[in-house]
Structure formats: structure tokens, C-alpha cells
Amino acid sequence: MIWAKLVFGGFGRRGLEALVALAVLAIATAIVAGAMMVIKGANDAMARAWREDRPDIVQVKSRFNRAVFETPRSGHLPPLTLPVYEPLIDPEKLSAAGGAVVARQSLLRNVASGESFLNLYIFGIEPEKESQASVFSVGRGRFLRSDDGPVAVLDQASAQALGVKLGGSFPVRKADGQDLSLTVVGILDRLDLRYPPPRTIDAPALIPDSNYISSGVFVTLRTSEEIFGRSTLTDALVIAPAAQDVPPVVDGLREAFRLEPGVFISERYGQFRRKVHDFAQTLALFAIITVATAALAGSFAANLLHDVYADRRRQYAMLLALGFPPMQATMVGISLGVATAGAGALIGVLVGVACTPSHFAMPSLMADLGTIEPSFNALIAAVLIGLTLVAIALGMAPTAWRLHRRSVAGALSQEGR
Numbered sequence: 001m002i003w004a005k006l007v008f009g010g011f012g013r014r015g016l017e018a019l020v021a022l023a024v025l026a027i028a029t030a031i032v033a034g035a036m037m038v039i040k041g042a043n044d045a046m047a048r049a050w051r052e053d054r055p056d057i058v059q060v061k062s063r064f065n066r067a068v069f070e071t072p073r074s075g076h077l078p079p080l081t082l083p084v085y086e087p088l089i090d091p092e093k094l095s096a097a098g099g100a101v102v103a104r105q106s107l108l109r110n111v112a113s114g115e116s117f118l119n120l121y122i123f124g125i126e127p128e129k130e131s132q133a134s135v136f137s138v139g140r141g142r143f144l145r146s147d148d149g150p151v152a153v154l155d156q157a158s159a160q161a162l163g164v165k166l167g168g169s170f171p172v173r174k175a176d177g178q179d180l181s182l183t184v185v186g187i188l189d190r191l192d193l194r195y196p197p198p199r200t201i202d203a204p205a206l207i208p209d210s211n212y213i214s215s216g217v218f219v220t221l222r223t224s225e226e227i228f229g230r231s232t233l234t235d236a237l238v239i240a241p242a243a244q245d246v247p248p249v250v251d252g253l254r255e256a257f258r259l260e261p262g263v264f265i266s267e268r269y270g271q272f273r274r275k276v277h278d279f280a281q282t283l284a285l286f287a288i289i290t291v292a293t294a295a296l297a298g299s300f301a302a303n304l305l306h307d308v309y310a311d312r313r314r315q316y317a318m319l320l321a322l323g324f325p326p327m328q329a330t331m332v333g334i335s336l337g338v339a340t341a342g343a344g345a346l347i348g349v350l351v352g353v354a355c356t357p358s359h360f361a362m363p364s365l366m367a368d369l370g371t372i373e374p375s376f377n378a379l380i381a382a383v384l385i386g387l388t389l390v391a392i393a394l395g396m397a398p399t400a401w402r403l404h405r406r407s408v409a410g411a412l413s414q415e416g417r
Contacts, residue, residue: 022344025391028297029348029384034356035290036383037374042283045372046276055272056243057133058099058250059195061235062088063262084108085197085234088262094236097252099245102129102237105224106197109172111162118161119203121216122172123193124224133237136218139189141166144220153186154217157204175229182219191215194237243269294387299394345388349381 062085085106094101105124110117127144136143136153144153154162162170164184171179191206196213199205207214225231240249246269257263356374 022347024297025344025388026348026351028293029345029387030352030355031293031297031348032290032387033349033352033376033380033384034374035286035293036380037352037356037376038372039283039286039290040377040380041372041374042279042286044375046279046283049272049276053268053272053275054133054194055267055269056240056246057194058238058240058246058253058265058267059235060089060094060238060253060257060263060265061195062086062233063264064198086262087228087230087232087234088260089233089236089257091231091233091236093256094233094238094253097238097249097256099241099249100129100132100239102126102133102239103221103233104130104235104237105221105228106234107224107228108201109227111170111172119201120158120162121197121203121213122224122227123216123218124221124228125218126221132239133194135190135192136188137190138186141184141186143186144218146220148185148220148223150180150182150219150223150226151185152182152217152219152223153188154184155188155191155204155206155215157206157215158217159184159187161204172227174227180223180227182217182223195235197235240269243272294383342388345384349384 064085087105091101091103094103103126107122107124109120109122111120125144127146127148131143138153139156141153144151159165164170166184166187169181169183171181174180191214193213193216199211199213203213204215205213219227238249238253240246246267250265250267253265257265353376358373
């Protein structure tokens with residue numbers, strides 16, 4: 001009971017200022033919480049767009065050509081003219097340009113399946129590096145390892161078309177006319193190959209009617225070199241150390257392949273930067289509003305709390321004169337500030353969370369990043385708690401300083417108020 005009397009006794013006209021400070025902090029907290037939730041949702045949308053677009057990846061590909069690629073082993077079918085990439089890319093020139101290289105060899109083969117032949121796309125990859133750019137979901141078995149021999153991982157559509165199961169094998173014609181038997185060690189239930197080649201012939205597909213290859217057989221780069229009969233690459237990806245490093249990486253690649261007109265280099269960094277430019281400016285506007293609101297409202301609430309504390313200095317000085325320990329007298333003031341500011345912050349957070357829409361479209365001229373989903377996290381909570389504590393500290397700092405630096409008699413006198 002005595003603590004309640006010490007905290008709330010003698011409020012008088014200053015009680016209204018405490019209530020105003022509570023209301024100001026509630027309004028400011030609601031605005032700051034809402035703006036930061038929008039910023040959090042927008043940053044999540046930006047991160048999602050980054051994962052989907054990967055502007056740090058530069059694509060290098062060879063000329064697309066039609067060539068007589070393989071004659072069936074039996075029957076009376078004529079040689080087939082199949083669309084393929086020409087292997088024109090020297091791996092050493094890629095490495096010299098900078099960045100992490102994801103090397104590929106994209107092959108197209110007629111694979112014997114019973115008494116018929118099946119067109120299959122075969123990709124020679126480096127498993128660990130390819131996983132940095134593409135997504136492979138293994139349904140059964142395992143994925144490739146860099147030390148694997150003549151083994152393959154293929155998707156469900158290709159496995160069904162070939163009639164093979166996990167642990168089975170199928171032959172692939174090599175460039176020297178001999179067959180290489182590939183053992184199936186894994187079957188994929190999902191495949192998202194980054195920058196797949198265009199689909200130009202009938203072949204098994206996970207995504208029907210797609211204009212790009214959505215299915216295929218994956219082997220190690222060493223195995224594809226054995227099948228292909230050469231070490232040059234058909235296509236490759238170069239991952240820049242950071243997005244802003246893409247322009248110099250592109251310049252280095254163009255310089256390395258300036259004498260090879262059949263090699264094409266494309267990047268998405270410039271397009272991505274233009275795409276999200278005005279989106280980023282909108283985020284900057286929200287950030288400015290948040291900082292300005294926090295600074296102005298926090299300073300106003302601190303001034304109101306300062307007036308409340310200044311009117312009660314004689315009470316604190318009397319407590320010290322009566323023998324109260326300085327810490328207990330200080331706790332009386334801290335309790336008042338925490339109760340006022342804490343209630344205002346809590347009300348503001350509840351109002352901000354309740355009034356912020358669950359999802360909406362951010363206004364943007366170029367960017368199409370989908371809907372924004374505002375969310376509340378620990379960082380927002382820490383910022384709001386920090387705003388409250390700063391307002392309390394600034395409000396009571398002058399009073400605490402005068403009580404601890406001046407005599408009790410000076411604090412009790414009219415001049416010391």
C-alpha cells in the first residue's frame with residue numbers, strides 16, 4: 001500500500017501529462033510497429049525475388065545447332081538430325097573470368113528402351129556446385145556424388161519412360177559408338193534446373209507442354225565427358241561473389257570469349273536492379289517515416305515524463321531526507337515511468353498488429369514481387385522496447401542527476417525544484 005501511495009501520491013495536475021505521454025507512446029508505437037511490419041514483409045518479398053531470379057548468376061551457353069547425332073543400333077531407321085548445343089566453352093577461360101563456375105554438358109541421346117528408342121536429355125554436372133543453383137528433390141535413393149562412376153539420377157517421368165527402377169540400368173551410346181551402362185542410384189520427384197536448355201523434341205517431361213526441358217538424366221561431369229568424348233562445355237553458370245560483382249564478371253567473360261562468336265553471355269543483374277528500384281525507394285520511405293515518428297514521438301513523450309518527474313522532485317528529496325535508501329527512492333520514479341511508458345507501448349503494439357492488413361500489394365511501377373505479408377518478429381519487439389526505454393531514460397535523467405548531484409536541502413528548497 002505504501003508503494004502505491006508513493007508512486008501515485010501527489011500527482012495533481014501532472015497526472016494529465018502522464019496520461020498524454022501514455023497516449024503519445026501508444027500512437028507512436030502503433031505507427032512504428034505497423035511500418036516495421038510492412039518493411040519486414042517487403043524485405044521477405046525481396047529475398048524471395050532474389051532466390052527466384054538469382055541476379056548473381058551469369059549464364060554462358062554455346063551456339064544451338066542441329067547435327068546428325070546418333071544412328072540407332074538396329075532396325076531400318078535413318079540417322080536422326082537432333083537439336084543440340086555445340087560444345088564450344090573452354091573451362092579454363094571460365095575460371096579465369098572470376099566467380100564460382102557451375103560446369104555442364106548437355107547431351108541428347110536416343111536410348112534403347114525395349115524394341116524402341118527414346119529421346120533423353122542427359123546432363124553432365126558437378127553435383128555439389130550444381131546444387132548451389134538448381135533444386136533437386138530425391139524421392140528414392142540418393143543424389144550424385146563427385147566420385148561416382150557410371151551411375152545416373154533421373155526423374156520419375158524418365159524412369160517410367162525407360163522402364164527402369166532404382167538399382168536398374170540402361171545403355172547410353174557414347175561418341176565412339178560403344179554403349180555405356182548407367183546404373184540408377186536415385187529417382188527425383190521434383191526438379192528445378194536453373195537455366196535449362198529449350199525443349200525442341202519429344203522427350204519425357206515433368207511439366208507437360210513446357211518450352212524448356214523439365215526432365216532428364218543426370219550424371220557426373222566425368223561420366224558425361226566419357227559419353228561425349230570431349231571436355232569442352234555446352235553451357236555453364238558463373239556465380240559472382242556478390243550481385244554488384246556481376247558487371248566485372250560479365251566483362252571478364254566477354255573478354256575471355258571475344259574471339260568465339262558461338263558463345264553467348266547473359267546476366268539478370270541489371271534487369272533485377274531496375275525491377276526492384278522503385279520498390280526499394282518505397283521501402284526507404286517507410287524507413288524514414290518510422291525513424292522520424294520514433295524520434296519525434298519519443299522526444300515528446302520524454303519531455304512530458306520530464307515535467308512529471310520535475311514536479312515530484314520534492315517528494316523524492318523528502319524520501320531521501322526520511323532515510324529511504326537512494327535506490328528505493330529511484331525505484332519509485334522508475335516504477336512510474338515503466339508503468340506509463342509500458343502501458344502505452346503495449347497498447348500501441350496491439351493496435352498496430354490489429355490494424356495492419358494480413359497481406360496487400362506494395363505500390364510499385366516495375367516490380368511484381370507478389371503480395372506483401374507484414375509480420376511481427378523479435379527485432380521489431382526489440383526496437384519498440386528500446387524506444388520505450390529511451391523515452392523513460394530521457395524523461396527521468398535530469399531529475400535523477402539533480403537528486404544525486406545536489407544536496408537534499410537544495411532539492412527541498414524552492415530554488416532546488
